[in-house]
Amino acid sequence: MTLHTPSAHDTAAAEAAVIQTLPLFEMMRMRAATTARRHPTLGFASDEPGSSWRWVNQFTHTHRRLGPADREVVSPNNDTVYSNAWIDLSEGPVLIESPDVGDRYWTLGLLDAWTNPFAYVGRRTTGSRPQRTLVHGPGWRGKVPAEVTHTIAAPGHDVWLIGRFLVDDDGPDAERVRSLQQALRLRRLDGSDAAMRVDTALDGRDTRIPSSRLYRATVDAALRGNPPPEGESLTWPLDDDALASALPAVYERLRNAGQPHALGGGWAIPVMVRTHWGEDLLTRARIARNFIGALGVDEAMYPTAEVDVEGQPLDGSKRYELRFAPGRGPRVDAFWSLTMYRRSDCLFVANPIDRYSIGDRTPGLHTEPDGSLVIRLQAQDPGPGVNWLPAPPGELFYVVLRLYQPRAEHLALQFDYPPIQPV
Structure with missing residues (x-):
């Protein structure tokens, strides 16, 4: 018995095809999981x-x-x-x-x-x-x-x-x-x-790298009703060995690839799409694997901060403040909120006041005498008169600034996001 080893050309073609078709597979996986x-x-x-x-x-x-x-x-x-x-x-x-x-x-x-x-x-x-x-x-x-x-x-x-x-x-x-x-x-x-x-022919709860047989069957079925977007041609590999080799390589690449859009001050936007991913197939695949279901930025934007103004990871053993200057709060036509997450599992942080986000709809939001809006990020209660978003004690965390119906300044990436300052 002779084992077929995919050539470099076969492998490259298979990886390109997986990058192109991975959104189809992941969408079908989500259909199985959420219906x-x-x-x-x-x-x-x-x-x-x-x-x-x-x-x-x-x-x-x-x-x-x-x-x-x-x-x-x-x-x-x-x-x-x-x-x-x-x-x-x-x-x-x-x-x-x-x-x-x-x-x-x-x-x-x-x-x-x-x-x-x-x-x-x-x-x-x-x-x-x-x-x-x-x-x-x-x-x-x-x-x-x-x-x-x-x-x-x-x-x-x-x-x-x-x-x-x-x-x-x-x-x-x-x-x-x-x-x-x-x-x-x-x-x-x-x-x-x-x-x-x-x-659905899938177990939607299984998020592991799929077998080449399952991947091919799922993509083939999806393609019958969902042809590639206009202007996009597809060369679908026929070599099972090349496909089997490409799948783990691509999934690993997508786990590490792609940097978010940097906004300065430690802020970045993981997803920037309006109505169509266009020719950026790699980003489309990365989002499908890591942020599937992302809506366009005209509807909502999600600037995210994992570090403070000095570039150090946000740490629940420390105290921080986020200061919006007078009249320089987020520009939105709906509303905005700042949400706290634990880095270890990307989930909410249980806290004594049951507050997981803070924003323009939060009752009792306090402004400084000069009109500034200051939000304190820390594990301990800072006392009355302070806008407090509780952090996880002794653990790394990150925050997401959700902007619903963001205005032009945000969409053009020209808004000056204030950095998170250690106190």
Whole structure:
């Protein structure tokens, strides 16, 4: 028996193809992980307990903000609850029905199977009145019903919808948002429930490097309904040995590759995309592996700081302050928040005041006599009259400044982010 050793050319071609197609695989993995086994009225997608069949064209929701006990999502936000749906357009268009949301911040972000955040429904783009949004796949030429308020043409048959609704508390306001989430519907043009059964053929909980056989089968299936983006050609490798060699090499490369956009003062932005990744296939793959589901910067930006003004790692055994000069706070059309995370696991930090983020909606926010806004980052309570974001005692941490509907100064990377100063 002669073992085939891939040539350098085979290996390079396979690695390039993996970098190009990895977003497809990771999106299908997320579909398997975030779709429901059970429909509220139609029952289980399969009677087999270990089955990979799931429901698509169906909303699932979180009805409370995440806290330190929640460990499924890294670097979660503490501002919104989520509504999630995978839309399958292979059997025709789908109508998204959304209620009157009022003045509340909300967005439904749509990503294609290649992770391009190509469209939105929500406060920034379509407003907050009751809406019926028609989403259709490529090639559909049907008649648009009169009651449709917006039409979205998707580039492929698979779309990930990630919804966010601002929540001010975990009590009465959370209940108001729950009623808004439950009013979201996915329907066919005839008004029927759009829910479909789909075999995801994956264990979405398994985040390990996939086998070449699973990777190829998953990508082949996804490509049938989701061709490469316009202008992008794909050379899909046929050599199993080259593919098997390329997968661990690429996944390791993506774990270490790619630096965020530096903003100065220790701040950086891990993700900078608007509606399409364009020709930057390596960054697209890195984000798909490490930050999948990222929306475009027009909707939200996430400047992140892991070091202080001196370039030293932020440490919970020390005290720091972040000072926004008078009139120089974040420029946003919705709201902003600063969230604290432990470096060791990228999760919230349990603390005596149950505060995991601080921002322009925080009750009792104190400004200095000159109008400055100072936020203290430390483990110990600094006392009354201080804006305190608790840090993990004796552990390294990082902070994320979330900017919802950032203004032009942020989008152009011209905002002067104040450095974090040791006290």
